[in-house]
Amino acid sequence: MMKIHSCFFILLWNTIEAQIRYTIPEELREGSVVGNIAKDLGLDFSEVIHRKLRIASGSGKQYFSVFADKGELVVNEKIDREFLCGLSSPCLLPLEAVIENPLRLHRVEIEIQDINDNIPSFSSSQRILNIPESINPGAKFLLDSADDPDVGSNSLQSYSLNKNTFFILNVKTQDGIKIPELVLNKPLDREKQAIHNLILTAVDGGNPVRSGSCEITIVVLDNNDNAPQFEKSFYEATVGENELIGNEIVRVSAVDLDEGPNGEVEYFFAEKTTDAIKAVFAINSKTGVIGLKGPLDYEQANLHKFDVLAKDKGNPQMEGHCSVKIKINDVNDNDPEIVITSLSSPVPENSLNNTVVALISTKDADSGDNGKVNLTLASRSPFRLSPSVLNHYTLVTNAPLDREKYPVYEIKLNAIDSGSPPRSTQKIVTLIVSDVNDNPPVFSQNSYTVYTKENSFHGSILCSVSANDPDLDKNAKISYSVLDSKIQDVFVSSYIYINSENGSIYSMHSFDYEKMKVFKIQVQAKDHGSPSLSSNATVHVFILDQNDNAPYVIYPSAVMGSHQRMPRTAKPGHLVTKVTAVDADSGNNGWISYRLAEATDASLFSVNLHTGEVRTKRSLSEQDDSSQRLLIQIQDNGEPVQSSTVTVDVLIEDGFHEPISDFRKKTTEHNKKSGKITLYLIISLSSVSLLCLMTFLILLAKCARSSRGSSSCCIRRNDSAYKNPNRNLQIQLNTDGPIKYVEVLGGDMMSQSQSFGSYLSPMSEFSDFTLVKPSSTTDFTDTLNVLDASLPDSTWKFESQQVRTFFMLLSCCSNLVITLANI
Structure with missing residues (x-):
């Protein structure tokens, strides 16, 4: 027995005041001798x-007994020091030695020494960390600590990390506990290496050494490059054991610099948090408030330590960590009170900074540090607390107020005393912000476009404009008016009026499209604040054409009619005359058609629908009357249709065989009387023709050079055309037969346009050339435009700088010819 005793342990005993202490290692097998207690x-x-x-044991378990034959104290049951004492050191097991006859009690203490029977272990053998590639070197990531129930040199001593390029290991000590942190040593590049595998090893100091490991997988992620950062890395609180369940113990706060979901933070207990901690405390995932969930017992545990994670809602998710330490003691059992002494509400939104809006005081029934109260704002607002005398505060403005954004503020006050642990009270102060006229009315549109028909009734509504003012009451009440301006030297207020209350715009009289096609109105919206604020909007009014003009007969005279002669030998298709009319309307309303309404003999004559040419349908016979009357109707394409009529009298002569020769004879006689004028006209026309030919050749050469870079030079628009889009040049030709007229137009929509018209007489077979002096678009040129609109197939429009140059030159030449003709 002594040999076994000396091999497995050393017996130490002392008797101090009848107290005996033995020291043995844990895990001794049953029957092992501790010492001779009888001796x-x-x-x-x-x-x-x-x-x-x-031997009597107060622990409830009989770990030892006395061997009666020799008086030896022997192990009765295998002892686990970690089960008995946990991390406490030294581990003492109190016993009582009972002797009767007479009765005596002796105190016996058994010190259980630790042996290295536990290896360091991690809560999980694997850990995955999501780390964004954009995080800077030096960033730290908390790793799970290993647990080793052994104590002293047998406990956890150090950590090591396998060799790698990007990470190093940092071990910090907190309250005697070694906590490993992973530190980024080199920037990560997900595109080069997306996953890093590391091994964290925990080693104790026993002999032999024992170790445990955890495999760490680093997943390199993109974006969401800011992890939540706690205001403090370590939070500490002290709370009484009689703290009420549900109370706030400590509030952790983390800030994420990202925006949106990447910056929304939620709070959680760390993964290694024990079930015992979770049974006592709860954390609000939204606010970070750690509250009491279950009852506290100071005698059972006077200190609680755990880690809190803050995770954002980004993708990938980022996290930060902090440590929380809660001490348990007695007792601060009175909450502080918040007293609102004075409150100024509502507060004008134009209040200056440091304007006092409330007087607040605090009090606490406790004394000493437990009665000292600190008042803070628990919610973000444009207000701050300014301490005055002891326990008194003033609530003042700290930033500009805007009633339109925040008409009411609910300011949360948080009063915390200085007790251990502190107790807190929250109170909400409601402040109403009063309105100031700081917003001008804003129109729903900066520009309005209105279309109205000409000849509309007086007082008809054109449109309604509306503006909105986010202010209140009279500051938001809006009146509408028209800024007076002139349209064709007439004030706009003569054309329209506006309802000042609802912004409806009405016409003062009917409009005439042929006189005015478009005008604009400047509308002002002004509030009733003091001072009043206003804003403007533009209303563009476009007059729509109505078919209010009947075709006007140019040739022959609608009053005098026409008297035409023709030979009885005329063949079918012989041109008798040509009716020419114009319509002041535009578009479909100005398209003109001709038809034979009445005739002495309807089988003899026909009228071209589009050109108005009157021709014979058949050969004449001796039985046909020598006097024929034709009633020709000219009507437009509008709705309703407008029409005019003209009468043509035709005299059929038997001896009238050479009308062309007679006409030439008359022309010759006329030319003899004005020989010089004819010579001048021939020279002028020849010059114009030569100049036109040269211009076309130059344009053709330019088109050939520029066609390499574009599909067509004749339709290509240059910068100048876009800079002044309302200016245009037009050439309008009649291609149904001989040229009826040529017109060159140019000018703005609202300006007086210059036009040059050249007309041929209706009798194309016996025509002479007539030039008309320039006129404005508001008189005869409009009439000619309407005439062209009736022949859509005969209208050509060129919008290039070269064509404009040509027609400007042509107009100059036309003026020259006119001058010569006037001579």
């Missing part, structure tokens, strides 16, 4: 049985 108590072997020496 240490001064008893003979015979007294062990006679005096009934026995």
Whole structure:
């Protein structure tokens, strides 16, 4: 027995004031001798049985017993030091040695020494960390600590990390506990290496050394490059054991610099948090408030430590961490009170900074530090607390107010005393912001476009404009008016009026499209604030054409009619005359058609629908009357249709065989009388023709050079055309037969346009050339435009700088010819 005793342990005993202490290692097998307690108590072997020496244990388990034959104290049950004492050191097991006859009690302490029977272990053998590639070197990531129930040198001593390029290991000590942190040593590049595998090893100091490991997988992620950062890395609180369940113990706060979901932070307990901690405390995932969930017991545990994670809602998700330490003691059992002494509400939104809006005081029934109260604002607002005298505060403005954005503020006050742990009270102060006229009315549109028909009734509504003012009451009440301006030297207020209350715009009289096609109105919206604010909007009014003009007969005279002669030998298709009319309307309303309404003999004549040419349908016979009357109707394409009529009298002569020769004879006689004028006209026309030919050749050469870079030079628009889009040049030709007229137009929509018209007489077979002096678009040129609109197939429009140059030159030449003709 002594040999076994000396091999497995060393017996140490002392008797100090009748107290005996033995020191043994844990995990001794049953029957192992601790020491000779009878000898240490001064008893003979015979007294062990006679005096009934026995061992009593207060722990409820009988770990030891006395071997009666020799008085030896032996192990009765295998002892686990970690189960008995946890991390406490030294681990003492109190016993009582009971001796009867007479009764004596002796205190016996067994010190259980730790052996290295536990290896360091991690809560999980694997850990995955999501780290964005954009995070800077030096960033730290908390790793799970390993647990080793052993104590002293047998406990956890160090950590190590396998060799790698990007990460190093940092071990910090907090309250005697070694906590590993992973530190980024080199910038990550997800495109080069997306996953890093590391091994964290925990080593104790036993002999032999024991170790445990955890495999760490680093997943490199993109974006969401700011992890939540706690205001403090370590939070500490002290709370009484009689704290009410549900109360706030400590509030952790983390800030994420990202925006949107990447910046929304939620709070959680760390993964390694024990179930015992979760049974006592709860954390609000939204606010970070850690509250009491279950009852506290100071005698059972006077200190609680755990880690809190803050995770954002980004993709990938980022996290930060902090440590929380909560001490338990007695007792601060009175909450502080918040007293609103004075409150100024509502507050004008134009209040200056540091304007006092409330007087607040605090009080606490406790005394000492437990009665000292600190008042803070628990919610973000444009207000701040300014301390005055003891426990008194003023609530003042700290930033500009805007009633239109925040008409009411609910300011949360948080009062915390200085007790241990502190107790807090929250109170909400409601402040109403009063309105100031700081917003001008804003129109729903900066520009309005209105279309109205000409000849509309007086007082008809054109449109309604509306503006909105976010202010209140009279500051938001809006009046509408028209800024007076002139349209064709007439004030706009003569054309329209506006309802000042609802913004409806009405016409003062009917409009005439042929006189005015478009005008604009400047509308002002002004509020009733003091001072009043206003804004403007533009209303563009476009007059739509109505078919209010009947075709006007140019040739022959609608009053005098026409008297035409023709030979009885005329063939079918012989041109008798040509009716020419114009319509002042535009578009479909100005398209003109001709038809034979009445005739002495309807089988003899026909009228071209589009050109108005009157021709014979058949050969004439001796039986046909020599006097024929034709009633020709000219009507437009509008709705309703407008029409005019003209009468043509035709005299059929038997001896009238050479009308062309007669006409030439008359022309010759006329030319003899004005020989010089004819010579001048021939020279002028020849010059114009030569100049036109040269211009076309130059344009053709330019088109050939520029066609390499574009598909067509004749339709290509240059910068100048876009800079002044309302200016245009037009050439309008009649291609149904001989040229009826040529017109060159140019000018703005609202300006007086210059036009040059050249007309041929209706009798194309016997025509002479007539030039008309320039006129404005508001008189005869409009009439000619309407005439062209009736022949859509005969209208050509060129919008290039070269064509404009040509027609400007042509107009100059036309003026020259006119001058010569006037001579």
